[in-house]
Amino acid sequence: MWPDLIKKAKEGGIDAIETYVFWNAHEPVRRQYDFSGNNDLIRFIKTIQSEGLYAVLRIGPYVCAEWNFGGFPMWLKNLPGVELRTANTVFMNEMQNFTSLVVDMVKEEKLFASQGGPIILAQIENEYGNVISSYGAIGKAYLDWCANMAESLDVGVPWIMCQQNDAPEPMINTCNGWYCDSFTPNNPNSPKMWTENWTGWFKNWGGKDPLRTAEDLAFAVARFFQFGGTFQNYYMYHGGTNFGRTAGGPYITTSYDYDAPINEFGNLNQPKWGHLKELHHALKSMEKTLTHGNITHVDMGNGVTATTYATDETTGCFFGNANTTTDATVAFLGREFNVPAWSVSILPDCRLEAYNTAKVNAQTSVMVKKKNAAESEPESLNWKWRPENTDETVVLGKGHLSLNQLMDQKMINDVSDYLWYMTSVNIEDDDPIWSRDLSIRVNGTGHILHAFVNSKYVGSQWAGYGVFNYTFEKKVKLKPGKNQITLLSATVGFQNYGPYFDTIASGVPGPVEIVGKKGDETIVKDLSRHKWTYKVGLHGEEKKLYRLDSRHASKWQADNLPVHRKFTWYKTTFKAPLGTDPVVVDLMGLGKGHAWVNGHSIGRYWPSYLAENDGCSLEPCDYRGTYDNNKCVSNCGQPTQRWYHVPRSFMTDAENTLVLFEEFGGNPSLVSFQTIAPGTVCGNAYENKTMELSCEGRPISAIRFANFGDSNGTCGALVTGSCQGRNDAISIVQNACVGKESCSIEASEEVFGSTNCDGVARKLVVEAVC
Ligand code: GAL
Numbered sequence: 001m002w003p004d005l006i007k008k009a010k011e012g013g014i015d016a017i018e019t020y021v022f023w024n025a026h027e028p029v030r031r032q033y034d035f036s037g038n039n040d041l042i043r044f045i046k047t048i049q050s051e052g053l054y055a056v057l058r059i060g061p062y063v064c065a066e067w068n069f070g071g072f073p074m075w076l077k078n079l080p081g082v083e084l085r086t087a088n089t090v091f092m093n094e095m096q097n098f099t100s101l102v103v104d105m106v107k108e109e110k111l112f113a114s115q116g117g118p119i120i121l122a123q124i125e126n127e128y129g130n131v132i133s134s135y136g137a138i139g140k141a142y143l144d145w146c147a148n149m150a151e152s153l154d155v156g157v158p159w160i161m162c163q164q165n166d167a168p169e170p171m172i173n174t175c176n177g178w179y180c181d182s183f184t185p186n187n188p189n190s191p192k193m194w195t196e197n198w199t200g201w202f203k204n205w206g207g208k209d210p211l212r213t214a215e216d217l218a219f220a221v222a223r224f225f226q227f228g229g230t231f232q233n234y235y236m237y238h239g240g241t242n243f244g245r246t247a248g249g250p251y252i253t254t255s256y257d258y259d260a261p262i263n264e265f266g267n268l269n270q271p272k273w274g275h276l277k278e279l280h281h282a283l284k285s286m287e288k289t290l291t292h293g294n295i296t297h298v299d300m301g302n303g304v305t306a307t308t309y310a311t312d313e314t315t316g317c318f319f320g321n322a323n324t325t326t327d328a329t330v331a332f333l334g335r336e337f338n339v340p341a342w343s344v345s346i347l348p349d350c351r352l353e354a355y356n357t358a359k360v361n362a363q364t365s366v367m368v369k370k371k372n373a374a375e376s377e378p379e380s381l382n383w384k385w386r387p388e389n390t391d392e393t394v395v396l397g398k399g400h401l402s403l404n405q406l407m408d409q410k411m412i413n414d415v416s417d418y419l420w421y422m423t424s425v426n427i428e429d430d431d432p433i434w435s436r437d438l439s440i441r442v443n444g445t446g447h448i449l450h451a452f453v454n455s456k457y458v459g460s461q462w463a464g465y466g467v468f469n470y471t472f473e474k475k476v477k478l479k480p481g482k483n484q485i486t487l488l489s490a491t492v493g494f495q496n497y498g499p500y501f502d503t504i505a506s507g508v509p510g511p512v513e514i515v516g517k518k519g520d521e522t523i524v525k526d527l528s529r530h531k532w533t534y535k536v537g538l539h540g541e542e543k544k545l546y547r548l549d550s551r552h553a554s555k556w557q558a559d560n561l562p563v564h565r566k567f568t569w570y571k572t573t574f575k576a577p578l579g580t581d582p583v584v585v586d587l588m589g590l591g592k593g594h595a596w597v598n599g600h601s602i603g604r605y606w607p608s609y610l611a612e613n614d615g616c617s618l619e620p621c622d623y624r625g626t627y628d629n630n631k632c633v634s635n636c637g638q639p640t641q642r643w644y645h646v647p648r649s650f651m652t653d654a655e656n657t658l659v660l661f662e663e664f665g666g667n668p669s670l671v672s673f674q675t676i677a678p679g680t681v682c683g684n685a686y687e688n689k690t691m692e693l694s695c696e697g698r699p700i701s702a703i704r705f706a707n708f709g710d711s712n713g714t715c716g717a718l719v720t721g722s723c724q725g726r727n728d729a730i731s732i733v734q735n736a737c738v739g740k741e742s743c744s745i746e747a748s749e750e751v752f753g754s755t756n757c758d759g760v761a762r763k764l765v766v767e768a769v770c
Contacts, residue, residue: 013280016054058123074414114156134499196235200259201629204465208633215623222344226318248496254603265582274362342624368679384556399535409507416537436516546596591664682715694742695770705767708752723757
C-alpha cells in the first residue's frame with residue numbers, strides 16, 4: 001500500500017511523511033532484528049524519497065501510538081534490574097543500542113538530509129514531558145541523557161522532543177494536540193513546530209467512532225500558520241490498521257482509522273482530504289511571504305484577529321475569528337471581509353480571499369460496501385471447523401512451568417494473548433467450608449478472564465478501556481477431594497501510555513479464592529500461593545492452524561458446524577473480490593477472537609462488543625468551538641468494529657484462506673467479503689470556484705441532483721432552496737461528468753444562468769453516483 005498512500009498524500013499537498021519506529025516490531029527477540037517485509041523501514045523511507053517528499057523519523061523508541069506496550073519489546077521489561085524510561089543503565093543501554101542501530105542503518109543508506117537524503121528531522125523519546133514529574137529528579141537525568149545520546153549520534157539534522165517544554169539544547173521541543181496556535185518553543189530562536197495535529201482520535205473496544213470535522217481541522221492548521229507556525233504534521237494523515245497483536249491499550253481496536261484524511265483502507269476521506277488540499281495550496285502560494293515576512297497582529301476584539309505577513313515586495317493576510325457563534329466583519333485597507341465564526345480566511349495578497357476554513361469546496365464521498373462479486377463465489381462461505389484442544393489445560397491442568405504464585409502475564413514475553421493458569425484445591429467433606437454455598441472469586445487486571453472448574457466452563461469477565469481491574473465471582477459445584485481450577489487470561493493489547501505504564505499488572509494478579517457462604521458467615525480459601533502451573537498460548541497457535549502450510553490441515557471437519565461454541569477454530573476459502581477497491585471482511589455474528597488471511601494476521605476482532613449508546617446526535621456536527629474526542633461521535637450502540645481490512649497484498653488471484661479463532665462463541669455463517677469504495681459523491685463549490693468531482697478511479701455513472709443557488713441538506717438527501725439558476729442544471733452536469741472518472745465545472749452564472757436572489761451566497765451543489 002505504501003506507494004499509493006504516499007502518492008495520495010503528495011497529491012493532497014503533503015510534503016513530508018512522519019513515521020514512528022516500532023522497537024517491538026524490529027527487535028521482537030533481544031538482538032534478533034526484523035526489518036523485512038512490512039518492517040522494512042529503509043524501503044519505506046526510500047519510497048517517500050522516490051516521491052520527492054521529505055521524511056520525519058520519530059525513533060522514540062518509546063512511541064505511545066496506541067501501539068502494544070508503547071513500542072517496547074516485552075523482553076526489555078523482563079531484563080533483570082531494568083526500569084523503563086528512567087536513568088537506569090540496563091534500560092539506557094538497550095535504548096541506545098536500538099536507537100544507534102536505526103540511525104546507522106539510515107546513515108548507511110544516506111537517508112538523512114545532511115547526506116542528501118529525505119529525513120529532515122529526527123525524534124528522541126515521546127512526550128516525556130507529560131510524565132517526567134512522576135519520575136522525580138532521576139527523570140530529569142534521563143531526559144538529559146536522551147538529549148546527549150541523540151546528539152552523539154551525529155545525524156546532521158535537528159532532533160526534536162515533543163511535549164517537552166524543558167527540552168535540553170539543542171533538542172527542539174514541539175507541540176502535540178488538537179490546536180497548537182498558542183504554543184511557543186522554549187528557545188525563542190527555535191521554529192514553532194507541531195508534530196501531532198490530531199485529525200480525529202483513536203477508537204477503543206466499546207467506544208464510539210470519533211469524528212473531527214474538516215472545517216475545525218483546517219481552522220486549527222490555518223490558525224497555527226497565522227500565529228507563526230512553521231511545521232505542522234497530521235497525526236494521523238493515514239492511520240491504517242493495527243494488524244496482528246500490535247494494538248495497544250488495553251482495548252484499542254484493530255482499526256486505527258483516526259478519521260484521518262486517508263481512511264483505514266486507503267480511500268480518500270472526503271471532504272477532509274480535499275479541504276486540506278486547498279488549504280495547503282493557499283498556504284504554499286504565499287510561501288515566500290510566510291517564510292520571509294514580518295508579522296503584525298491586530299486584535300480586533302471578540303476573538304477576531306487580523307495578521308499581516310510582509311516582505312519588501314509582498315504581503316499576505318490571515319483574518320481569524322475564534323468566536324464560536326458570531327460571524328465577524330473585518331475592515332481592512334478599505335474593504336470589508338466576512339469571516340464566519342470559528343474560521344480563518346487566507347488572503348495571499350491581502351485583497352482577495354483565497355480560502356476560508358469554514359467554506360468547504362471539496363466533494364463529500366459516501367462510502368459503500370459491496371458484497372464479493374467474484375465469479376463463481378457461492379452465496380455463503382463453506383466453513384470447516386475444529387475445537388481448540390483444551391484437554392491438557394482444562395481437563396488435566398498440565399503446563400510448561402510451575403510456581404507457587406500467580407504470575408504477571410508480562411513475564412511470558414508477550415508471545416501470545418493467552419496464558420493458562422492452573423491449580424487444584426483439595427476440599428474434604430469435613431472441611432468447614434464444605435457445607436456452604438461455594439463460589440470462585442478471581443481478582444483480574446482488566447484483560448479477559450475465562451474460568452473453568454473441574455473441566456466445566458463457569459464464566460468469563462473483562463473490564464474495558466481505562467478500567468484496570470475487576471473481581472470475578474461465580475457459584476461453583478465442587479466435589480469432595482481434588483478439584484481442578486483452570487483460568488485462561490487473554491490480553492487485549494498492553495498499556496501504552498502514562499507514568500510507569502509498564503508496571504501496570506496484567507493477567508491474574510489474584511487473589512484467587514474459594515468463598516463459602518452461609519448466612520452472614522463467610523469462609524475464604526486463598527489459592528494464590530498454591531502451586532500454579534502455566535501454559536503459554538493456545539494449542540492451535542502452537543500447531544499454527546492459521547498457516548497455510550500447517551501440518552495439521554487434515555483435522556478440520558466439515559459437518560456439524562457449531563455456532564456459539566467457545567474456543568473454536570473456523571476455516572474457509574474464498575476468491576478475492578474482483579477489481580482493485582479495498583477489501584474488508586464483515587465479521588458480524590462473531591464474538592471475539594483473531595483472524596488470519598493466508599496466514600497473515602488481520603488482527604483481533606470483536607464485533608459483539610457494542611459501542612456505548614449515548615452521545616451520538618442525528619444533527620450534523622457543529623464544527624464551531626473547541627474539539628475534543630467526545631464531540632461529534634457516531635456509531636452509538638453498533639458493533640465497535642464490524643469490518644476488518646484485508647489488504648489486497650495479503651490475497652492471491654487463486655484461492656484464499658480465512659482462519660478464525662473464536663474465543664467467545666459466534667456464528668460464522670454471516671461472514672462475507674466486501675469491497676469498499678465511494679458510492680455517492682457530492683460536489684460543493686461556492687460561486688466562482690471550481691467544483692471538482694471524482695469517483696476515485698471509477699466512472700461517474702449518473703447525476704442525481706444539481707443546483708446553482710442555495711440548496712440544503714447532506715449528501716444523499718439534498719434539497720433545493722428558494723434560489724436557483726437554469727433549470728437544466730442536471731443536464732449541464734451530466735454532459736460534463738457522466739462516464740468520466742473525474743470532472744470539474746465552474747460554479748458561475750456564465751455556466752448556470754442568472755438567479756433572482758440577491759444577497760444569498762450561491763453554491764453549485766451536485767450529487768453523483770459512482
Ligand atoms: C500522543 C502520542 C501519540 C498518540 C496520541 C494519541 O500523546 O504522542 O503517540 O498516542 O497521543 O493518538
